[in-house]
Amino acid sequence: xxxxxxxxxxxxxFLLYGILTxxxxxxxxxYFFQIVHTDKYIRLAYNNRxxxxxxxxxxxxxxDRSGLPLAVNETTFSIMGYPLDLDKPYMLSRISQVLSxxxxxxxxxxxAKTVKRQRLAPYQVIRLVHNLTMVQMAExxxxxxxxxxxxxxxxxxxxxxxxxxxxxxxxxxxxxSENELKNxxxxxxxxxxxxxxxxxxxxxEEQLRGVPGEEAIEVNARGRKVRTIDSLSSKRGDDVxxxxxxxxxxxxxxxxxxxxxxxxxxxxxxxxxxxxASSPTYDNNPLAWGVSTKEWHEITDDEGKPMHxxxxxxxxPPASTFKALVALAALEENIITxxxxxxxxxxxxxxxxxxRCWRRGGHGSLNLTGALQNSCDVYFYQVGMKMxxxxxxxxxxxxxxxxxTGVDLTGEASGNAAGPEWKKANRKxxxxxGDTVNYSIGQGFLLLTPIQLARVYAAIANGGYLVTPHLSxxxxxEPVSIGVSKEKLAVVQRGLxxxxxxxxxxxxxxxxxxxxxxxxxxxxxHGLDHALFAGYAPANKPQYVAVAVVEAxxxxxxxxxxxxxxxxxxxxxxxxxxxxS
Amino acid sequence: xxxxSSLKENLAALxxxxxxxxxxxxxxxxxxxxxxGSGSSQGGNYAYRQIFWFCVSLCAFMAALIVGYRKFxxxxxxxxxxxxxxxxxxxxxxxxxxxxxxxISLGFIGFQPSEFGKIAIVLVMAxxxxxxxxxxxxxxxxxxxxxxxxLLMVLKQPxxxxxxxxxxxxxxALFVAGAPMKYLLSFMGLGLAICPMLWxxxxxxxxxxxxxxxxxxxDPLGAGYNVIxxxxxxxxxxxxGKGFMQGLQSKLRFLPEPHTDFIFSVYAEEFGFLGxxxxxxxxxxxxxxxxxxxxxxxxxxxxxxxxxxxxxxxFQTFEGIGMSMGLMPVTGLPLPFLSYGGSAILSISIAxxxxxxxxxxxxxxxx
Numbered sequence: 001x002x003x004x005x006x007x008x009x010x011x012x013x014f015l016l017y018g019i020l021t022x023x024x025x026x027x028x029x030x031y032f033f034q035i036v037h038t039d040k041y042i043r044l045a046y047n048n049r050x051x052x053x054x055x056x057x058x059x060x061x062x063x064d065r066s067g068l069p070l071a072v073n074e075t076t077f078s079i080m081g082y083p084l085d086l087d088k089p090y091m092l093s094r095i096s097q098v099l100s101x102x103x104x105x106x107x108x109x110x111x112a113k114t115v116k117r118q119r120l121a122p123y124q125v126i127r128l129v130h131n132l133t134m135v136q137m138a139e140x141x142x143x144x145x146x147x148x149x150x151x152x153x154x155x156x157x158x159x160x161x162x163x164x165x166x167x168x169x170x171x172x173x174x175x176x177s178e179n180e181l182k183n184x185x186x187x188x189x190x191x192x193x194x195x196x197x198x199x200x201x202x203x204x205e206e207q208l209r210g211v212p213g214e215e216a217i218e219v220n221a222r223g224r225k226v227r228t229i230d231s232l233s234s235k236r237g238d239d240v241x242x243x244x245x246x247x248x249x250x251x252x253x254x255x256x257x258x259x260x261x262x263x264x265x266x267x268x269x270x271x272x273x274x275x276x277a278s279s280p281t282y283d284n285n286p287l288a289w290g291v292s293t294k295e296w297h298e299i300t301d302d303e304g305k306p307m308h309x310x311x312x313x314x315x316x317p318p319a320s321t322f323k324a325l326v327a328l329a330a331l332e333e334n335i336i337t338x339x340x341x342x343x344x345x346x347x348x349x350x351x352x353x354x355x356r357c358w359r360r361g362g363h364g365s366l367n368l369t370g371a372l373q374n375s376c377d378v379y380f381y382q383v384g385m386k387m388x389x390x391x392x393x394x395x396x397x398x399x400x401x402x403x404x405t406g407v408d409l410t411g412e413a414s415g416n417a418a419g420p421e422w423k424k425a426n427r428k429x430x431x432x433x434g435d436t437v438n439y440s441i442g443q444g445f446l447l448l449t450p451i452q453l454a455r456v457y458a459a460i461a462n463g464g465y466l467v468t469p470h471l472s473x474x475x476x477x478e479p480v481s482i483g484v485s486k487e488k489l490a491v492v493q494r495g496l497x498x499x500x501x502x503x504x505x506x507x508x509x510x511x512x513x514x515x516x517x518x519x520x521x522x523x524x525x526h527g528l529d530h531a532l533f534a535g536y537a538p539a540n541k542p543q544y545v546a547v548a549v550v551e552a553x554x555x556x557x558x559x560x561x562x563x564x565x566x567x568x569x570x571x572x573x574x575x576x577x578x579x580x581s
Numbered sequence: 582x583x584x585x586s587s588l589k590e591n592l593a594a595l596x597x598x599x600x601x602x603x604x605x606x607x608x609x610x611x612x613x614x615x616x617x618g619s620g621s622s623q624g625g626n627y628a629y630r631q632i633f634w635f636c637v638s639l640c641a642f643m644a645a646l647i648v649g650y651r652k653f654x655x656x657x658x659x660x661x662x663x664x665x666x667x668x669x670x671x672x673x674x675x676x677x678x679x680x681x682x683x684x685i686s687l688g689f690i691g692f693q694p695s696e697f698g699k700i701a702i703v704l705v706m707a708x709x710x711x712x713x714x715x716x717x718x719x720x721x722x723x724x725x726x727x728x729x730x731x732l733l734m735v736l737k738q739p740x741x742x743x744x745x746x747x748x749x750x751x752x753x754a755l756f757v758a759g760a761p762m763k764y765l766l767s768f769m770g771l772g773l774a775i776c777p778m779l780w781x782x783x784x785x786x787x788x789x790x791x792x793x794x795x796x797x798x799x800d801p802l803g804a805g806y807n808v809i810x811x812x813x814x815x816x817x818x819x820x821x822g823k824g825f826m827q828g829l830q831s832k833l834r835f836l837p838e839p840h841t842d843f844i845f846s847v848y849a850e851e852f853g854f855l856g857x858x859x860x861x862x863x864x865x866x867x868x869x870x871x872x873x874x875x876x877x878x879x880x881x882x883x884x885x886x887x888x889x890x891x892x893x894x895x896f897q898t899f900e901g902i903g904m905s906m907g908l909m910p911v912t913g914l915p916l917p918f919l920s921y922g923g924s925a926i927l928s929i930s931i932a933x934x935x936x937x938x939x940x941x942x943x944x945x946x947x948x
Contacts, residue, residue: 004714004759008884009876011757015888016872019895023865026899027858029906033816034854041816048813049833220833 050229051219054190057210058156060237062170062200064246065274071170071201074159077137077152078130085149086115086126095128098145102136104129130155131289158194158288162246164281165253168309169244169409169471171199172284188212197287199309200240200471202410210237242471243272251570252277255563261530261550262310262450265567268458268542270476271467273407274571275546276451278314282306312405313413315447316549319520320375320556321534322442324492325456326383327368329395331488335387338491341365344378348437355381355437358521372495373503375519377441384440389431392439393419398482399456400466401448406477407469415452418445443523454547457517457534460496461542464489497539500561505533508561511569514539519556528552533560537568544571588647591941599870602863603918603933607635607926609860610919613847617831617839627840627921634923638930645934649942653935654882657701657708661731664701667694668734683738693924695735695743700928700935702731702747703889706754711882715760724755725768741787742912746896748772753892754885757875794910807843808907810835814846815857815906822853840921842913845905864898874936878943887939890932 033041062071086092092115096108111128118126128150132140140146158173160166176184176195189195193212196202213234218226252263256279265275282299291299299306308314330336346362347354357363357377363370371379384392396402402417416422420431423445438444448456451469459466463486465479496516499505508515517535524530531553536545546564553559615628645653653660667685671694675685685692705727715721728751736744756765780788797805797812814830823829828850831839839847849857868891875887894917901916903909915925 005879005881005884007759008757008881011759012872012875012884012888015753015757015892016869019868019872019891020865022895022899023861023868026902026906026908027861029903029908030815030849030854030857030861033812033906034818034849034857035820038816038819041813042819044813045817045830048810048835049829218833220835226833 049218049220049226051217053215053217054192055213055215055231055234056156056194057212057234058236059158059173059194059210060208060239062208062240062242064166064242064244064249066245066247067241068246069161070166070242070244070246071158071160073156075134075154076130076157077132077134078155079128079132079140079150080125080153081128081147081150082125083115083119085147086128091147094145094147095150098140098143098147099129101145102139102143104132104136127153131157160284160288162250163283163285165250166244166246167199167281167284168278168307168311169199169242169249169276170284171201171203171410172197172287173201174287174290198307198411199409200242203408204240204472207240208237211235240472243267243274243473244276244471245274245571245574247574248275248567248571249277251275252563252567253279253281255548255566256550259550259553259559260304260310261548261553262314263546263548263563263567264311264450264454265544265546265571266451266454266458266467266469268461268536268545269465269467269479271455271458271469271479272473272476273451273469273471274544275567276309276311276409276471278308278310280304280306309409309411310450310549310551312407312409312449312451313411314549315413315415315449316530316532317444317446317522318442318448318453318534319522319530319532320377320442321453321457321518321520321532321547322446323372323375323380323440324460324496324518324534325395325399326380326387326392326440327372327495328460328484328488328492329392330383330387331368331491332395332484333387333391335391336368336383338368338488341367342371342379342382344376346378348378348381350434350437353434355434368491369495369498372492372518373498375499375504380440381437384436385433387440389420389436389439392436393417396446398466399459401446401452401456405449405451405455405469407451408471408475412451413449415449416445416447418447442520450547450549453532453534453549454545457536457547458545460489460492461516461536461545493539496535500535500539500565504557505535505561507558508533508535508565508568510562511565513537513565513569513572515565515568516542517561517564519561521554521556524552529554531556531559533557533564535561535564535568537572544568546571591646594941594944595937596870596874596940599867599874602867602870605863606860606867606918609848610844610916610921611635612825613844613851613919614840614921616826616828616851617836617844617847619826619832630923631921631926634926637923638926641927642930642934642937645931646937646941648934649938650883650886650935651938651942653704654708657704661701661705664694664698665730665734668698668731668738670694672734672737683740693922695738695740696924696928698731698735699743699746699750699893700931702728702750703754703886703893703932706751706889707882707885710754710758710885711880714881715755715758715764718764721755721760721764724758724760725751739784739787740913741783742900742914745900745912746893746914749892749896750889753888757888758881758885790911794907797907807837807911810837811843811846811905812907814843814850818850818853818857820854822849822851822856825851827851841915842901842911842920843905844920845902845916848919849905861902868895871936874940874943878939880939880942883939883942887936890936893932894929 058073063069092111093108096106099106115126137152173194174197176189176193196205213232215231216229220226252275263277343365344357344363346360347356363374363376366376366379396417404412404414423429423431464482464484466482467479468477470476499518500509500515504519505517515535515537516539520532522530531550533556534547536542546567548560548563550559611628611631614631618627671685683693709727710724713720713723715724732747793805797808814836828847830836830850831847836843836846871891875884897914897917900909900914904911915922917929
């Protein structure tokens with residue numbers, strides 16, 4: 001018979017078997033995790049502690065012709081903290097208190113929102129406050145009340161010291177967008193990178209950007225750096241020096257301050273852009289620092305379209321400023337001679353349409369220089385009819401109208417050389433002689449950007465060479481000869497000289513330099529006429545060309561010509577420290 | 582009581598395999614505590630403290646051995662009431678740490694009555710079931726009722742892990758004492774049936790622990806974080822392990838509570854499948870030798886005592902290692918011999934002292 005003790009021993013044995021079985025289960029579990037699936041967990045462990053950090057290089061800076069900074073980098077600070085620290089009771093109100101003591105008003109509710117928005121993981125760092133200056137940061141960290149769990153993170157910010165004055169040229173930078181990322185797939189960009197969004201910042205992105213570095217770091221569970229495993233140093237971007245004269249640009253912006261319009265000035269021989277002003281403008285600093293949607297809409301919804309660079313993408317009928325080109329073309333095509341005269345009776349009639357001269361009473365008998373000086377429309381109507389649209393168009397295209405000038409900025413417009421083919425394709429109409437008549441005084445379908453017009457006048461001033469406008473000297477291209485004779489060009493130049501010395505553009509000559517140029521008043525279907533003036537100085541040995549286009553300025557002679565005169569005088573009296581000729 | 586003159590002779594009679602196994606486990610634990618601590622600013626001081634506790638525990642072991650389990654049996658009821666009293670004090674006065682009251686402070690050290698309660702409940706079960714074998718329903722229920730007060734008090738703290746240890750001790754004592762299987766099975770069936778009804782009484786963190794046990798991704802950065810990180814530590818250990826002091830999961834503090842709850846994860850990461858298997862084998866050896874001690878004893882109460890002690894240590898081992906792989910829910914129970922913790926190591930040493938005295942008594946001829 002079994003004793004109670006024997007039964008107990010049997011049960012003890014069963015207990016032992018049970019225990020050993022459970023240990024075997026644990027063994028099987030270890031086999032499963034450490035042998036069968038170990039690769040997965042090795043990878044997870046590796047990803048746990050490895051962070052690849054992109055080290056953005058300082059961006060190259062932008063300077064004007066005399067070394068004045070137009071776009072520079074400034075160090076600002078963000079205050080960072082870990083969720084584990086921030087979750088401590090009263091932490092946020094304490095931070096809020098310290099910040100307000102130092103003149104940074106942030107409520108603890110705002111902080112709580114910020115933390116909530118950025119909270120992804122307990123070990124992922126959160127940006128509490130940003131855009132602090134070095135001084136603010138130093139003060140905060142010297143305060144014994146400031147929680148020592150928080151730490152500063154230096155951040156490069158783009159600053160544009162001249163702001164709105166050159167915003168259309170420098171452009172601005174911002175975080176790369178999804179589309180830009182897609183388009184730049186092969187250029188080693190990643191989300192969060194800063195990229196040029198317009199102007200020089202965009203056009204010279206490659207040069208300015210530098211080479212980003214990379215740092216592989218080991219982090220602990222809080223995301224704090226333990227050590228650097230590997231690193232690739234970054235390379236600072238190259239600076240870009242511009243031909244722009246900030247002083248003259250500022251002057252141009254002042255002249256345009258009451259208007260919408262543009263002033264462009266080029267070196268006639270090289271095409272270097274000295275001034276490229278567009279009004280109204282905008283401050284590009286907030287854009288580079290990141291604006292709210294509301295602020296962004298305030299800029300983009302502005303009726304004056306401040307971000308529209310009128311200098312290179314505003315298109316206008318050249319109006320009478322175009323007559324200089326027609327005159328040269330007619331001379332070259334031997335349609336007229338310098339001394340051939342036409343008589344102006346105030347208008348001409350073409351079948352049943354009447355084309356008037358701006359001077360109702362007529363100019364009487366005029367030769368070429370007289371016609372330019374008085375801006376006689378009837379003279380050029382007749383020249384245009386004699387020459388015909390095809391020959392006119394040939395010369396218009398020779399002067400680069402209808403194609404971008406190639407200036408190193410983004411968003412340049414082509415303008416429109418128009419002509420019969422264009423009209424057929426776009427308006428489904430034939431070209432009439434009346435169109436040619438209008439065309440010969442720069443009206444109708446013909447459209448130029450201010451910089452294209454400046455380039456046309458640069459060619460007239462420099463002896464017939466088409467320049468490539470550029471802001472960075474590295475973009476200089478050898479001017480291309482249009483193929484005009486010096487004698488014929490001299491006739492046109494004399495005519496332009498008379499415009500200022502004794503004709504419609506006399507207001508351009510009141511600033512102490514000898515200007516030659518041409519006024520223009522472009523009909524505007526949407527309102528008051530646009531005022532234009534294109535001219536160069538000094539008239540006898542041209543160095544700079546300038547164009548002013550004033551939207552709804554009404555009269556080229558009274559509004560636009562003094563602007564050109566003043567800008568040319570300014571440029572000639574304030575020569576840049578670096579000569580670009 | 583053993584005469585002091587024969588102490589040397591008696592020590593020679595102890596189960597050396599068992600003792601070696603325990604020492605091996607303990608010093609593996611010290612190494613892991615040292616390794617786990619090296620990642621934090623406190624350095625390895627938990628390891629030094631553990632060695633201090635080892636010295637204290639060694640004295641306690643010797644004391645228990647010398648006093649002998651028979652003397653303990655004589656004073657079982659006073660011991661049990663003292664334990665209940667201490668547990669009561671804990672509930673009433675102990676400060677709440679992470680929502681639970683488990684420690685009472687003795688000025689310089691914290692003290693966990695629930696650990697000593699384990700000794701008390703093992704003793705009381707052995708004594709009671711020896712006197713009233715649970716062969717009929719009345720004595721079976723009596724055996725259950727004896728343990729219930731301690732169990733409820735631990736549950737109240739709340740300390741779910743220790744409660745489960747108490748349940749395991751009570752059931753194993755009844756089982757070994759010869760309770761009919763129909764009673765045991767129906768009691769266990771009843772227990773499982775009322776488990777869902779206990780759900781509303783659980784604290785939120787306890788519910789969360791059970792939920793993340795089922796699906797750690799339910800809260801990967803909160804309650805599930807521990808489970809996921811521990812599993813990564815174990816899994817990335819591979820066959821050979823990363824080597825002593827090379828476990829990055831604990832060094833970089835991805836692993837929470839590396840020196841206590843998750844000590845096995847530290848070990849498994851650094852010593853791999855090979856080292857972990859050895860630890861399991863040593864545990865298996867230790868349990869076998871413990872059960873054998875019980876089988877060799879001629880006393881019923883000694884057998885029950887051995888069963889209780891063995892199941893207590895086994896349960897915490899199974900839970901601790903299972904938890905490191907996410908195979909068991911997180912309870913906060915220390916892994917016997919390996920985890921840092923004064924009360925735990927001390928109470929286990931006393932238990933081993935009692936076990937040793939059983940071994941000594943059984944080799945002695947009857948007087």
